[in-house]
Amino acid sequence: MxxxxxxxxxxxxxxxxxxxxxxxxxxxxxxxxxxxxxxxxxxxxxNGYIEGYQARLALKAQKRQVQGLVEITLNHHDPETMERFHHQINANPAVLDAYKVTGEYDYQLKVGAYDLNGLNTLLNELASYTEVSQIKTSVILDRLKENQIVLHREQLESSDDMHV
Structure with a gap:
């Protein structure tokens, strides 16, 4: 094909x-x-056009009521440092998605925790990785669209009505 x-x-x-x-x-x-x-x-x-099939779980089913986006900069960019960091984030179940990116930082992670205290603990753990030099975090307030699926259509429609 x-x-x-x-x-x-x-x-x-x-x-x-x-x-x-x-x-x-x-x-x-x-x-x-x-x-x-x-x-x-x-x-x-x-032919690799379909990578798999998964169920999209609600946050309460994942026991991850709080999610965040974490921007990470590594202190070195040699293959060994990056490989150690990759191994650590791949082994961490609280890291939901991980992307190597261009720009101001090296990686962007989507993470999840049960509550803010759990998120704080996770951020401290990520900061303790010897490969990490800088972390910047944003808490996700609401998920509007993921994987091209609109999650809160009624909110979008009601906000559209307000702008008429």
């Missing part, structure tokens, strides 16, 4: 919105046979 056609893009978009769609449901929505949808889905998976 070198290039994706419109049917492939439709399958990807639909599965991104609802990964539980069956091939039968996909076929009804996009107008291909069930077997065609199945073959296309398998090809998309095998």
């Amino acid at each position: 070198t290039t994706l056609d419109n049917y492939d893009w439709k399958i990807l978009n639909l599965l991104q919105q609802n990964g539980r769609l069956t091939n039968q449901e996909l076929s009804q929505i996009i107008g291909l046979s069930t077997s065609q949808c199945s073959r296309r889905r398998i090809a998309l998976e095998q």
Whole structure:
């Protein structure tokens, strides 16, 4: 599969919105046979266009009522330092997402904790890593959109009404 056609893009978009769609449901929505949808889905998976299927859990189910974005700068950028830091954040279950980025800092992490005290403990732990020279943190007040999924549509619609 070198290039994706419109049917492939439709399958990807639909599965991104609802990964539980069956091939039968996909076929009804996009107008291909069930077997065609199945073959296309398998090809998309095998060619790395679909990396996996997960359930999006509510914060209370994750026991992570407080989430934050943490910007981290390392004190050195040699391969050994970065590898140690990668190992530490990969092993830390409170680090939900981790990105190596360009700009003022080296990494941006999305972290979660049960409460503010837990977040403070986590930040102290991250600051104690010998590879870390600087940390900047923002607490997430509300999640509006994640993975292209709008999480609070009613809030957006009510705020749109206010601007009319």
